Amino acid sequence: xxxxxxxxxxxxxxxxxxxxxxxxxxxxxxxxxxxxxxxxxxxxxxxxxxxxxxxxxxxxxxxxxxxxxxxxxxxxxxxxxxxxxxxxxxxxxxxxxxxxxxxxxxxxxxxxxxxxxxxxxxxxxxxxxxxxxxxxxxxxxxxxxxxxxxxxxxxxxxxxxxxxxxxxxxxxxxxxxxxxxxxxxxxxxxxxxxxxxxxxxxxxxxxxxxxxxxxxxxxxxxxxxxxxxxxxxxxxxxxxxxxxxxxxxxxxxxxxxxxxxxxxxxxxxxxxxxxxxxxxxxxxxxxxxxxxxxxxxxxxxxxxxxxxxxxxxxxxxxxxxxxxxxxxxxxxxxxxxxxxxxxxxxxxxxxxxxxxxxxxxxxxxxxxxxxxxxxxxxxxxxxxxxxxxxxxxxxxxxxxxxxxxxxxxxxxxxxxxxxxxxxxxxxxxxxxxxxxxxxxxxxxxxxxxxxxxxxxxxxxxxxxxxxxxxxxxxxxx
Amino acid sequence: xxxxxxxxxxxxxxxxxxxxxxxxxxxxxxxxxxxxxxxxxxxxxxxxxxxxxxxxxxxxxxxxxxxxxxxxxxxxxxxxxxxxxxxxxxxxxxxxxxxxxxxxxxxxxxxxxxxxxxxxxxxxxxxxxxxxxxxxxxxxxxxxxxxxxxxxxxxxxxxxxxxxxxxxxxxxxxxxxxxxxxxxxxxxxxxxxxxxxxxxxxxxxxxxxxxxxxxxxxxxxxxxxxxxxxxxxxxxxxxxxxxxxxxxxxxxxxxxxxxxxxxxxxxxxxxxxxxxxxxxxxxxxxxxxxxxxxxxxxxxxxxxxxxxxxxxxxxxxxxxxxxxxxxxxxxxxxxxxxxxxxxxxxxxx
Numbered sequence: 135x136x137x138x139x140x141x142x143x144x145x146x147x148x149x150x151x152x153x154x155x156x157x158x159x160x161x162x163x164x165x166x167x168x169x170x171x172x173x174x175x176x177x178x179x180x181x182x183x184x185x186x187x188x189x190x191x192x193x194x195x196x197x198x199x200x201x202x203x204x205x206x207x208x209x210x211x212x213x214x215x216x217x218x219x220x221x222x223x224x225x226x227x228x229x230x231x232x233x234x235x236x237x238x239x240x241x242x243x244x245x246x247x248x249x250x251x252x253x254x255x256x257x258x259x260x261x262x263x264x265x266x267x268x269x270x271x272x273x274x275x276x277x278x279x280x281x282x283x284x285x286x287x288x289x290x291x292x293x294x295x296x297x298x299x300x301x302x303x304x305x306x307x308x309x310x311x312x313x314x315x316x317x318x319x320x321x322x323x324x325x326x327x328x329x330x331x332x333x334x335x336x337x338x339x340x341x342x343x344x345x346x347x348x349x350x351x352x353x354x355x356x357x358x359x360x361x362x363x364x365x366x367x368x369x370x371x372x373x374x375x376x377x378x379x380x381x382x383x384x385x386x387x388x389x390x391x392x393x394x395x396x397x398x399x400x401x402x403x404x405x406x407x408x409x410x411x412x413x414x415x416x417x418x419x420x421x422x423x424x425x426x427x428x429x430x431x432x433x434x435x436x437x438x439x440x441x442x443x444x445x446x447x448x449x450x451x452x453x454x455x456x457x458x459x460x461x462x463x464x465x466x467x468x469x470x471x472x473x474x475x476x477x478x479x480x481x482x483x484x485x486x487x488x489x490x491x492x493x494x495x496x497x498x499x500x501x502x503x504x505x506x507x508x509x510x511x512x513x514x515x516x517x518x519x520x521x522x523x524x525x526x527x528x529x530x531x532x533x534x535x536x537x538x539x540x541x542x543x544x545x546x547x548x549x550x551x552x553x554x555x556x557x558x559x560x561x562x563x564x565x566x567x568x569x570x571x572x573x574x575x576x577x578x579x580x581x582x583x584x585x586x587x588x589x590x591x592x593x594x595x596x597x598x599x600x601x602x603x604x605x606x607x608x609x610x611x
Numbered sequence: 612x613x614x615x616x617x618x619x620x621x622x623x624x625x626x627x628x629x630x631x632x633x634x635x636x637x638x639x640x641x642x643x644x645x646x647x648x649x650x651x652x653x654x655x656x657x658x659x660x661x662x663x664x665x666x667x668x669x670x671x672x673x674x675x676x677x678x679x680x681x682x683x684x685x686x687x688x689x690x691x692x693x694x695x696x697x698x699x700x701x702x703x704x705x706x707x708x709x710x711x712x713x714x715x716x717x718x719x720x721x722x723x724x725x726x727x728x729x730x731x732x733x734x735x736x737x738x739x740x741x742x743x744x745x746x747x748x749x750x751x752x753x754x755x756x757x758x759x760x761x762x763x764x765x766x767x768x769x770x771x772x773x774x775x776x777x778x779x780x781x782x783x784x785x786x787x788x789x790x791x792x793x794x795x796x797x798x799x800x801x802x803x804x805x806x807x808x809x810x811x812x813x814x815x816x817x818x819x820x821x822x823x824x825x826x827x828x829x830x831x832x833x834x835x836x837x838x839x840x841x842x843x844x845x846x847x848x849x850x851x852x853x854x855x856x857x858x859x860x861x862x863x864x865x866x867x868x869x870x871x872x873x874x875x876x877x878x879x880x881x882x883x884x885x886x887x888x889x890x891x892x893x894x895x896x897x898x899x900x901x902x903x904x905x906x907x908x909x910x911x912x913x914x915x916x917x918x919x920x921x922x923x924x925x926x927x928x929x930x931x932x933x934x935x936x937x938x939x940x941x942x943x944x945x946x947x948x949x950x951x952x953x954x955x956x957x958x959x960x
Contacts, residue, residue, distance in 0.1 A: 154612060320612045586622060590629050597790045 135177045137386045138340050138600070145174065150393055154320055164291045164314055167394070171294035175260070178300070182258040185223060190293045192219045193268040197275045197282030197289075209276060216272035220265040227257050232461030260300035262458060266425055268293050271307035273429055280308050288314040297390040301383045303401040303421035310398070318395030327574065328392025330589075334573045335385025337592050341599045342559050343378030345552050346371040353547060354522055357532045362541030365532060366515075367548075372522045373515045374556055377406065380419070385571055404567045406514070406560075407492050409506035411475040412485035414514060422458070426451050441481070448480055449473045459521070464529055468520040475513050491567050630789060637797035642748025645673065645699030646710060648808040649815050653695065653719050663722050664694035664955075665714070666815075667707050668729025671895035672698025674822075675939050677948040678814040684952035688960065692725070696815030701745075703734035705754040708875065715886060723888050725955070727916070728879075730892045730903050733758055735772070736779040744796060747783040755780055757875065764871040765902065818941040819934040838935040846936045850897055851928040854921050857899050868909045869902060876906070880914050891958060894919045896927040896947060897937055916954045924950055 353368025384401035456469020523529035566572030577585035641647030810817035883890035932943030
């Protein structure tokens with residue numbers, strides 16, 4: 135069920151009420167979370183419940199076996215069982231057809247036509263997210279950063295936790311699993327904060343993302359009919375669509391978790407106010423980039439072993455990150471492009487600048503910062519073209535159509551209401567950039583009716599613009 | 612937790628108040644596209660045309676009552692009648708009563724001398740029409756309570772079918788009063804207007820035959836074609852037998868009249884009288900039921916017309932005069948309109 139659906143609006147209060155009625159009965163609370171999460175996931179496709187259950191059983195068992203085993207070789211073996219099962223499922227469901235098609239394509243290139251029809255495989259929703267989450271568990275147990283759990287219900291609840299099951303944030307076992315062992319007390323401020331974050335997430339998803347999607351789809355799907363300037367606008371709309379969609383989902387996930395007393399990691403930190411690509415990647419999909427850093431980059435050697443090693447590892451991470459997003463060369467190119475953007479900063483040792491949010495202690499950015507933000511934004515928009523395109527032909531066709539004389543014509547698609555909404559959205563994000571989410575501190579010192587009026591405005595805007603409902607983009611990953 | 616629930620409750624109340632205020636001040640948006648088209652046409656032409664007899668109801672009004680025929684018949688009795696058909700598809704109780712009450716409050720009723728409302732059962736709101744503006748635009752608390760009371764008066768409050776109906780009305784009321792879907796339409800959409808909905812003579816009557824031949828919507832044409840060709844004499848005969856049975860039992864002593872419906876009807880009659888309008892309730896052809904006939908028997912004779920009696924109007928069960936199982940064709944509509952006009956004349960005179 136979608137977060138912005140009537141089903142979820144009915145599901146959440148029921149689970150919330152039952153959950154807090156079971157306060158002080160920790161095991162029952164965890165069991166309720168597990169059951170509710172399985173119901174939540176089963177509404178997508180009940181068949182894949184067996185997959186997530188199997189993955190849960192394997193990793194639970196491997197965690198215990200790793201801890202019990204003294205011999206390093208056997209410990210590694212159990213770890214590899216977990217890795218192979220999880221990545222095996224991911225590989226089969228997500229990448230089988232891609233590899234087969236490319237294999238066939240390679241033969242065709244040499245004049246051999248293999249009679250191949252694609253496999254009819256349905257991608258389980260959220261598989262890329264929960265497999266990485268459970269992998270973090272077994273890897274951390276192996277690294278002795280975490281004791282394996284003997285509480286199967288708590289572990290099941292951790293793996294399937296419905297707010298973040300299908301599109302993240304990809305939680306670390308070291309952060310989320312211990313929260314299932316401890317009694318959760320209802321905290322008013324925590325819950326209110328959660329509601330605010332849900333509201334803001336819904337605004338980003340329904341008002342910004344879904345409305346941008348309408349025009350982005352129209353332009354991308356018919357790019358041959360539009361001028362260069364319209365295509366640029368289409369790419370910008372997609373830029374805001376993917377941000378509103380994905381960060382909106384994360385906000386709803388984090389906010390919903392707070393209603394149940396759980397604290398999830400932050401996943402987005404105003405990435406479009408970044409002054410360089412390195413900062414962008416510290417602020418975009420933080421849970422995934424830190425996962426790759428901790429479980430791929432560092433094991434590959436990380437920043438040790440000289441500049442060549444650093445460059446190699448960086449490129450590997452970006453390519454793999456791109457590939458994680460989808461079984462298509464466009465995602466690989468998107469990852470590679472970001473690696474190219476990152477390279478100059480890496481070579482000059484400037485990839486750790488700008489650790490604080492821009493203009494942290496000021497109201498407005500400096501001219502230099504505005505230029506830096508603008509350039510980073512343009513680079514990001516360009517890369518998103520590959521992310522959005524159906525295939526490489528589409529991507530290159532789109533890009534080549536941008537760079538002609540029609541680039542300087544007025545765009546033929548100019549929804550003024552949407553442009554106004556995007557500006558309003560950016561203003562709110564800018565004002566709230568120092569907070570965990572933009573509206574966290576807005577209205578904190580306001581008169582209550584005024585603060586409520588602001589929230590009512592957001593709610594009405596959400597319902598008002600809810601006619602163009604689109605699925606969350608990241609569900610396809 | 613108590614503080615959270617309490618604050619949440621007040622927040623929700625505040626939101627409901629804000630939405631009601633916006634709904635109150637926003638201009639009205641007619642969610643029924645046929646009625647919207649007709650009411651706008653009337654708004655622009657009522658002074659010039661001086662319509663004084665109005666028909667309200669479902670497609671059994673819209674597709675079967677030809678105002679020009681009615682006016683012609685009544686003119687022979689030296690009555691200066693200029694009628695207008697405000698019927699629209701699937702407009703049953705309480706929507707038709709709501710529309711009439713709204714009409715009484717508007718300037719359009721100033722010239723009205725007569726009004727005919729089709730007596731109908733409470734609309735069950737099929738699943739296809741749920742969530743449509745056509746369904747939620749007229750929802751209000753008063754009508755919701757009326758529905759409960761009406762079912763209760765029939766001892767049908769807890770029937771499974773009716774529980775589903777309440778749920779749909781509650782959802783529709785929620786959509787109108789809590790989701791700003793309604794005032795979104797009122798604030799940014801113009802009221803719907805389509806000239807063809809007014810009919811060929813712009814008097815609100817549009818027969819199904821004409822719709823079939825003139826419609827540019829191929830899907831809708833196909834649908835009408837199937838309805839027309841699917842009609843058999845057995846269907847008509849079956850309907851006739853049902854109605855004959857209904858009438859034969861209509862005077863039985865144990866036939867209970869729905870007192871809630873009757874009260875509302877009598878109140879509307881009185882209200883109309885006070886405004887100088889003679890209100891008549893009518894049972895349409897092939898639309899009767901035990902409840903409606905029982906109700907009709909209790910409405911004052913000067914305010915009630917029964918157009919469904921098979922003995923009195925045998926043509927309404929003629930295959931030649933039928934379009935489909937529920938409606939007459941153009942030929943049948945002429946006969947029907949004449950018969951109705953005669954009945955109106957008897958009442959008025």
